[in-house]
Amino acid sequence: MNETLKTIANRRSCRCYNEKKVPLEIVKEILIAGTKAPSALNKQSASIICLQEESVVENLRKRLTDFKGKDPLYGAKTVVIVYADKNSRFAVQDASCILENMFLAATSLGIASCWINCLHDYFATEEGNQFKKEILNLDDEKITVGTCILGYSVEEIPEKEKKSDYIKII
Ligand SMILES: Cc1cc2nc3c(=O)[nH]c(=O)nc-3n(C[C@H](O)[C@H](O)[C@H](O)COP(=O)(O)O)c2cc1C
Numbered sequence: 001m002n003e004t005l006k007t008i009a010n011r012r013s014c015r016c017y018n019e020k021k022v023p024l025e026i027v028k029e030i031l032i033a034g035t036k037a038p039s040a041l042n043k044q045s046a047s048i049i050c051l052q053e054e055s056v057v058e059n060l061r062k063r064l065t066d067f068k069g070k071d072p073l074y075g076a077k078t079v080v081i082v083y084a085d086k087n088s089r090f091a092v093q094d095a096s097c098i099l100e101n102m103f104l105a106a107t108s109l110g111i112a113s114c115w116i117n118c119l120h121d122y123f124a125t126e127e128g129n130q131f132k133k134e135i136l137n138l139d140d141e142k143i144t145v146g147t148c149i150l151g152y153s154v155e156e157i158p159e160k161e162k163k164s165d166y167i168k169i170i
Pocket of ligand 1: 011012013014015114115116117118160
């Protein structure tokens with residue numbers, strides 16, 4: 001297997017992070033990898049907001065924990081939100097490519113990650129929408145598609161069983 005295929009095979013969703021924050025230089029490498037993703041007509045319709053500032057991340061964590069009853073960020077100290085114009089035709093596709101690029105880049109750099117859906121649900125609430133507007137500066141024309149958390153795993157994560165019987169070659 002070449003290095004890229006190894007990275008793909010080694011990616012895991014991490015749900016337990018230690019206290020250490022990923023240094024900004026490494027986070028930037030991951031974000032830049034996101035910008036290299038393919039996008040429909042190369043329009044790059046999705047954008048990225050990275051929450052690295054402790055007070056902002058902890059504010060969000062508290063709100064999400066109240067919303068969900070537990071910390072859906074699993075202790076991670078970096079939160080990367082990918083969003084797009086609500087009328088953008090390929091928002092979900094473009095954003096998802098960015099997110100996967102970031103997961104793979106993170107894996108290649110020894111950084112743990114996970115896609116988190118909860119923010120999307122939280123931003124649909126009145127309180128969450130206010131946070132989205134006031135802290136993230138995203139108005140109602142913008143939708144969040146997905147969130148990537150980054151950090152250091154407290155444990156080795158076993159590979160999830162994956163089926164591959166859904167491949168058809170004609
Ligand atoms: C669209 C999408 C939404 C997800 N949402 C969450 C989530 O909210 N919380 C979570 O812990 N994992 C979430 N995951 C991670 C999946 O649970 C995980 O990818 C799956 O269990 C397979 O494990 P693996 O990523 O380690 O291969 C999400 C993944 C995707 C693609």
